[in-house]
Amino acid sequence: MNGATATFTRRGTSFSINDVPSEILVHIFSQLSPFSDISYGEFRYYHPLVAVSLVCKQWNQLCLEPAVWEDYELTLHEDTFPKDITTLVNPKYNKIHSLSFHGSYGDKPPHHYAHVVFGVYQKCDECLPVVNKLTEAERKQIKKISESLTYLSFDNYVFEDDEFKNICSLTKLSELGIWNSNFDWGTALEHITKLKILKSLTFGFPFGEEWEFFLELLVQLTNLETIVFLYFPFSENLSHLAKLSKLKDLKLYNLSEIDETFFEGLASLTQIQCLSLHMECDEDDFDFEYTLPRPLPKLKDLTIERPIP
Secondary structure, three states: OOOOOOEEEEOOEEEEHHHOOHHHHHHHHHOOOOOOOEEEOOEEEOOHHHHHHOOOHHHHHHOOOHHHHOOOEEEEEHHHOOOOHHHHOOHHHOOOOEEEEEOOOOOOOOOHHHHHHOOOOOOOOOHHHHHHOOOHHHHHHHHHHHHHOOEEEEEOOEOOOOHHHHHOOOOOOOEEEEEOOEOOHHHHHHHHOOOOOOOEEEEEOOOOOOHHHHHHHHOOOOOOOEEEEOOOOOOOOOHHHHHOOOOOEEEEEEEOOOOHHHHHHHHOOOOOOEEEEEEOOOOOOOOHHHHOOOOOOOOOEEEEEOOOO
16 A cells, blocks of 8 residues: 555545645654564564554655654663564664663673674674674664664673773764673773763762762763763762763762762752752751752752652
């Protein structure tokens, strides 16, 4: 079929779904989930975007429009390797800009998908046979996805020595998230600071003695607008972040200790517009405005969450 056939009548006027402008359909399709189809017993279900792409030739073409995929985040779970390689090489997914890697649990879990995406599969006995079965066009598509990434995240990941070099070769990367992962701090941060266009950075693991060293390197990312610490279980001076003039949004989770040092540093972040403090400790008498020595002049949005009693 070249078009859908649904027709509606209102007050004598006939209206077909084919009368809807393509740009409106593209916007609607961009709001749908694009995950692959799934099976349950003898029944097969299609996720919304897959389903509408099968309606007709016109809708199938519209589903391939770049605008449909701009905000889509493809998640690759290590436990599914190599099954989701077919997703990476599917033409429907060649417009994606967001990618998440989820490792399997273990002392040093393998990361086959990352090796394939970043082109470091030559030394991986499991990856090489899979890649060798791909056509030249499919390999080019994976490379194109890698080079087009603007968002990248890692969960439960054990980084190898050369993998941060590969991340830092992504010239369009503007958002990076790393949590529940292990790596050498010095090597990692020195490479991350090369991502000069990075605007958002999320860390999801506790800090230790490396905090001061981390801040010294962090302030080199002068385009950062958002910083998220998912674990902030200690009281530290945040004044270093005042050097990041473009920083607007700061989120601190699992706050377990807060004192004068913490609030003094926080008060120096006069550029902050959105601030989120998620308390792990039970501070019954906690009053943000009273405790902060100086007001934040640009602050527009303040969120404070306390533990549920």
